[in-house]
Amino acid sequence: xxxxxxxxxxxxxxxxxxxxxxxxxxxxxxxxxxxxxxxxxxxxxxxxxxxxxxxxxxxxxxxxxxxxxxxxxxxxxxxxxxxxxxxxxxxxxxxxxxxxxxxxxxxxxxxxxxxxxxxxxxxxxxxxxxxxxxxxxxxxxxxxxxxxxxxxxxxxxxxxxxxxxxxxxxxxxxxxxxxxxxxxxxxxxxxxxxxxxxxxxxxxxxxxxxxxxxxxxxxxxxxxxxxxxxxxxxxxxxxxxxxxxxxxxxxxxxxxxxxxxxxxxxxxxxxxxxxxxxxxxxxxxxxxx
Numbered sequence: 090x091x092x093x094x095x096x097x098x099x100x101x102x103x104x105x106x107x108x109x110x111x112x113x114x115x116x117x118x119x120x121x122x123x124x125x126x127x128x129x130x131x132x133x134x135x136x137x138x139x140x141x142x143x144x145x146x147x148x149x150x151x152x153x154x155x156x157x158x159x160x161x162x163x164x165x166x167x168x169x170x171x172x173x174x175x176x177x178x179x180x181x182x183x184x185x186x187x188x189x190x191x192x193x194x195x196x197x198x199x200x201x202x203x204x205x206x207x208x209x210x211x212x213x214x215x216x217x218x219x220x221x222x223x224x225x226x227x228x229x230x231x232x233x234x235x236x237x238x239x240x241x242x243x244x245x246x247x248x249x250x251x252x253x254x255x256x257x258x259x260x261x262x263x264x265x266x267x268x269x270x271x272x273x274x275x276x277x278x279x280x281x282x283x284x285x286x287x288x289x290x291x292x293x294x295x296x297x298x299x300x301x302x303x304x305x306x307x308x309x310x311x312x313x314x315x316x317x318x319x320x321x322x323x324x325x326x327x328x329x330x331x332x333x334x335x336x337x338x339x340x341x342x343x344x345x346x347x348x349x350x351x352x353x354x355x356x357x358x359x360x361x362x363x364x365x366x367x368x369x370x371x372x373x374x375x376x377x378x
Contacts, residue, residue, distance in 0.1 A: 155192040155269050155286035158240065162284050163195070165236050166202055170195035176293060176315060177285050179263075179270050180247050189294050190270055192287020196280035204228055205281070218279040226258060226277055233262060233273055233282070242266040300339070303346055304328045318370055325370045338371065340364050 153161070156172060163170055172193035181188045199209045199219040208225030212218055221229070234244070248263035248270075257276040264271045271286040297316055305312040305328075312330035322341040327334055328351075337351040338361075349364055350356045356371055357378030 152267065153240070153269070155271075155288060158269065158271070158286050159193050159195065159284060161240070162236065162286075165232075166197055168197055168201050170197070175285065176290070177272055177287060178313075179272075179289075181289070182247060184289070188289050189297060190285075190287035191290035191293055192285060194283065194285045196283040198279040199225075199281045202229065202281070204232055219281075220279075221277050221281055226260075226275060229275055229282060230260075230262065233275070237264040237271070240266065242271070245270070248272065299346055300324075300326065303339070303348060304337075320367050320370055323364075323367055323370055338366060340366070 159172055172195055174191070175194045177190045177192070178187050179190050180186075199205050199221045205221050205225050205228065208221045208223050208228065210220040210222055212220070237244070242264040243266070245263040245265045249261055251258075251260040255276070257278040259274065259276045262273045262275065264273070268288050269286055270288070271284070273285070274283045275281060293316070296319065297314060300314050300316060301308075304314050309330065312328065314326065314328050316324060316326040318325055324339045324341075324346065325337065326339075327336050329335070335351050335353050336356075337348055338356055339346045339348045341347070349366075350360050355373050355375045356366075358374035358376045359378060360366075361368075361371060361374045
């Protein structure tokens with residue numbers, strides 16, 4: 090009887106030990122799998138880890154065209170504006186002289202900028218221009234500066250300026266990155282911000298020098314000559330300085346530009362017809378002249 094009792098008891102012990110051994114082995118395998126997974130995670134290359142797109146900032150070394158930059162500008166201010174092609178002058182330390190930039194331009198009014206909501210003054214009856222007051226101008230400049238910093242631009246003090254005598258506190262902020270230069274004008278009256286970004290345009294500089302010889306042969310620094318459009322041997326533009334300005338129309342004859350009309354009114358239809366001026370360059374003319 091005692092022998093019968095011993096056998097089952099010893100057999101039971103053998104079974105329990107086997108079960109414990111199996112469970113211990115299974116737990117060990119699971120632990121190894123977990124450890125291996127964690128080691129693999131730690132050793133995974135950084136570029137293999139998925140990061141939400143919203144957390145990735147634009148690379149400061151990324152080269153954007155002036156148009157792409159202005160589009161990002163509009164996204165920053167939640168506006169949609171048509172870019173106008175224009176020219177601006179830039180004092181280039183690298184080239185050693187004032188050079189013309191060709192690029193895009195757009196403007197924003199105070200009511201369109203969410204960050205200025207608490208600083209926007211509604212125009213009085215009959216008025217159309219909004220105004221920003223208090224610390225609104227500082228908020229606007231800080232927002233602009235932060236945008237350029239994120240894009241890898243640096244401030245250019247040589248082309249930045251402020252008109253202390255201006256009632257609207259006009260100020261120009263200049264930024265640059267490689268070949269792209271930007272001029273942002275801010276003021277307290279609408280438009281409170283105007284944005285321009287462009288690149289050096291040697292072809293335009295050569296063309297403008299031809300008209301400078303016509304309108305400003307003495308090289309008066311106060312006189313500014315601009316070319317709006319050129320079509321074959323026909324051109325139109327503007328000239329200004331010392332408190333005044335006018336539109337001009339010119340024809341190239343024997344290799345030289347000849348001004349056929351200059352003034353602040355529509356050109357005479359008789360002159361436009363005489364020189365067969367392309368209507369695309371003047372749109373309207375005065376039929377009485």
